[in-house]
Amino acid sequence: MSDYVVTGMMMAPVGPTFTEQRDALLAAMAAADPTDFAAAATAFARRGAGTCAVGPSRDSVTFTGVMEDFEVRPLGVIAAAAVDDLTMSCDQDGVVDVGEPGVLNVNIDNLGGGDLMGAQLEVTASSPSVTFAGETKLALDSLAPRDSLSLQFPFELPEALAGVENVTFTVTMTTPGGCTSETVRELAVVLNGDPMAASSSLDDVEAADSLWTKEGNGGAALWSRAGNASSGKGWHADNADVTSNTWLTSPAMQVAADQPLKISFDHAYFFDSSADQEANVLAWDGGVVEISADKGKTWDDLSKFGDPGYTGMIASSDNPLSNRPGYVLVSPSYPLLDHVEVDLGTAFAGQEIELRFRLGTDFATGAPGWDIDNIGFSGVTNTPFPGWVADPGDCVGAVPTTSEGSDTSSSTDAPDSPSGEPDSGTTLPQAGSDDGCACRSDAGGGWRGAGLLALAGLLRRRRRVA
Structure with missing residues (x-):
């Protein structure tokens, strides 16, 4: 237990809040032993510091906004979102142009202590020029505590697109039973463009x-x-x-x-x-x-x-x-x-x-x-x-070449999901189905596979007011 405490204190930011220190301690346990992590998360919840508890800010003297939580719950977050042209790129510049298939990559993490179940994910684009190749609304597979999920949403641009396109992709996740019912992340990108000095x-x-x-x-x-x-x-x-x-x-x-x-x-x-x-x-x-x-x-x-x-x-x-x-x-x-x-x-x-x-x-x-x-x-x-400036259109009508390395995040290999069938009572396709919606790949254990980062903590010292 002393190793957990020391490691958790080293992982926490300087002058942590109650919940930041809790999260650092739980992260240390999750990386070493999921059983110990579950026991500690339950113990915190019994004392009001459950998954959705809100602690005072580090500068608070009134404790305004503090909220206790006595449950261990899932905490689904949209950890990352990115667009690339790595599936089949014509000019290898990282920008999706006309004639190149693009991919919106989304990573989901469950940072809570309970299984994330019943979550749904939807992606949209602000421009009608973006056409997704498959389903854009998914029912996510169950995600264990501290696990991660990677999703890929293929899309393409019309050949008639002549200029640079500024597009905002919006990723929305609903998580019943979590700390928030809806999480939104936006990603602003440039499409069909080349940088000019x-x-x-x-x-x-x-x-x-x-x-x-x-x-x-x-x-x-x-x-x-x-x-x-x-x-x-x-x-x-x-x-x-x-x-x-x-x-x-x-x-x-x-x-x-x-x-x-x-x-x-x-x-x-x-x-x-x-x-x-x-x-x-x-x-x-x-x-x-x-x-x-x-x-x-x-x-x-x-x-x-x-x-x-x-x-x-x-x-x-x-x-x-x-x-x-x-x-x-x-x-x-x-x-x-x-x-x-x-x-x-x-x-x-x-x-x-x-x-x-x-x-x-x-x-x-x-x-x-x-x-x-x-x-x-x-x-x-x-x-x-x-x-x-607008891409010159060299990829239109050409045969793009696959980027080196077949294990990029835009891979469309068949997932290892067991069935691909929708859950009963819903018509949404499962993330992991092979019907062309979005491809799923497990991210290798999430927090359990992460190395421990030791951050040196310094004692707060008295300072003089000017």
Whole structure:
């Protein structure tokens, strides 16, 4: 038991909530012994910390929103969704074009302690140009605790499609008996397009090469490109548990002489904070946006020229951004991204400017950090970022070639489901049937097959308020 406790504490985030620590301990047990996992999940439930329990936030002093749960239940989540052209690709660029069969890959996890039964999954596309090759609404097979399920939904595009198509795929899962009756995940993708260098003033952060520069004390380590909850890949900055002052700087942008300059971006953030004895929430870490018109020699806060929607004051004297307004605490839609647009007017008309996103942290506890995506400049004359142009149509009428490696997630091999017959009382086809709906493959044991990740926990230390 002591091994479970130590491993669970190492796997938990720094300063975990009650439910985060519970989940880390259960994950450690599930990886080692499913019987011990089931016994511990039941024990937690007897004490009100069942699968659907809601604990207080790490900064709560009132326990508002706490909800007990005395049951062990399933917890179905849409763990991942992705589109690829790997089944039979003509140009091997990862983008589904006209003439290439596409696949929407969906991974389902059961993170709860009970069997996930009676769940249904439906996929839709925002564009009528997307035609799915089979069923788009499935009755899922029963999924044991900590197990995973992979599904593939083939689709194609019409030969008459001439331009780039921006499509949002929506995956909806209903889970009777779970913590929520419905879970929705959206995936925005580009179809029938090829990237073109230096053709846009908006950076969607999807291109392999970036024009942004990571700078500051530890900038190269703290800033990286990673997936986010809303729009594919974006920039991510870790809210480190050490004092840091880092930033992400744009390439030079030439502002038009006769147009207002507007800056836009999507972002989500979760920065370190805590409450004092008077229940005042103190923001230890946070981020700001700055602009320079002298090639980076001096920088002004963007709030001097427009309203970036800052949410509070950074309060730690150990933070390089102490006593400055900025983005602090948790963004309204976290982990989903919120849109920001700042109108700077003609303050920089005719000048060359650079923009930077700057993150400041202090020396103690960390947090998830800052996600930034879809950074746009309006009222500029240069287009340094890669954009999208319509695919030339080379695949239309050609015979595509199968990608190397037959074990990709888009494989249409027959599943190992026992029957493929619908459950009694429903007309929905089973995930795992061989009637062309969607192909099923077990993901190899889910959490039970996952290695244990040891995350070093640091003791929270007293900090000085600026």
